[in-house]
Amino acid sequence: MVEKSREDLVNELVDLLVDSKRTVVFTGAGVSTESGIPDFRSPGGLWTKYDPMDFTYQKFISDREARKRIWHMRETIGFSWRDFQPNAAHIAIAELEKLGKIDCVITQNVDGLHQKAGNSEEKVIQLHGNMQWAKCLTCGSRYRFEEVERWLEQGVEVPDCVQCGGMLKPEGVFFGEAMPVLETMEAERRSKECDLCVVIGSSLVVYPAALMPQYAHNSGAKLVIINEGETDLDGMAHVRIWGKAGPVMEQVVAGLKRRLGPV
Ligand code: APR
Numbered sequence: 001m002v003e004k005s006r007e008d009l010v011n012e013l014v015d016l017l018v019d020s021k022r023t024v025v026f027t028g029a030g031v032s033t034e035s036g037i038p039d040f041r042s043p044g045g046l047w048t049k050y051d052p053m054d055f056t057y058q059k060f061i062s063d064r065e066a067r068k069r070i071w072h073m074r075e076t077i078g079f080s081w082r083d084f085q086p087n088a089a090h091i092a093i094a095e096l097e098k099l100g101k102i103d104c105v106i107t108q109n110v111d112g113l114h115q116k117a118g119n120s121e122e123k124v125i126q127l128h129g130n131m132q133w134a135k136c137l138t139c140g141s142r143y144r145f146e147e148v149e150r151w152l153e154q155g156v157e158v159p160d161c162v163q164c165g166g167m168l169k170p171e172g173v174f175f176g177e178a179m180p181v182l183e184t185m186e187a188e189r190r191s192k193e194c195d196l197c198v199v200i201g202s203s204l205v206v207y208p209a210a211l212m213p214q215y216a217h218n219s220g221a222k223l224v225i226i227n228e229g230e231t232d233l234d235g236m237a238h239v240r241i242w243g244k245a246g247p248v249m250e251q252v253v254a255g256l257k258r259r260l261g262p263v
Helices: 006-019 057-062 064-071 073-077 088-098 113-117 145-153 181-193 211-218 245-260
Strands: 023-027 104-107 124-126 133-136 142-144 168-170 196-200 222-227 239-242
Touching: 006 196, 006 222, 006 239, 006 245, 023 088, 023 181, 023 211, 057 064, 064 073, 088 113, 088 245, 104 181, 124 181, 133 145, 142 145, 181 211, 196 211, 211 222, 222 245
Parallel strands: 023 104, 023 196, 104 124, 196 222, 222 239
Antiparallel strands: 133 142, 133 168
């Protein structure tokens, strides 16, 4: 079979976007690596440097040393969530919303970059929570991450709730922690109702998140996967584009704008 060119594949995706009445974009860590945030399973990814078992909910609430490591992780990996800016992929996905072409963005990411790039809050479904906030596990008080980071920079080892002294935890979902119920139900509903699901930057190995593209496919939607590496659902893809999310998505939006004409 003749290999299709990148241009042909991008044009196939543009055709699907033009005809789609309800497109869901599903993203993973690969959509944020061009912003400088390492993904998890690529060479050099976070799980090649850290033990994921240090990031279980059970360990966080039962082991003060684990909590301290996690709160001070930015000193070891040298980054803080507030440092990052959206990249071309995020900007292109926000552009798709402006062009009226997105029903919602279902993301596994906790970096808040889709919203920062311009996607509306109500159109971004965060399956794994968001590291922009910390929450008290006792009274539910919420604190912006920047505020907690200031406490850490002033010498606080393990931050506690200012209101009640309870345990604070980042709002990102840890392994073994329940997924946000409403977000998960809404993501499932939107995945089953879409006619096009575009996966960008995910290995699709973590569940239940990786069920969403399968719900879409099994409900008759076309599945498109844009990813640098292999994914677990490559065999299901109607269109498979191998490559970096930023440049590919820029080509997709440029092609779509040419097809839609002046909006
Ligand atoms: N462009 C396209 N694809 C990329 C890029 C890029 N610039 N950078 C990385 N990728 C691809 C990698 O090849 C990899 O297949 O993105 C994928 C990222 O996969 P993972 O690192 O497994 O990240 P993700 O799929 O989001 O992981 C899901 O696992 O540990 C949990 O909670 C964590 O939300 C995360 C979940």
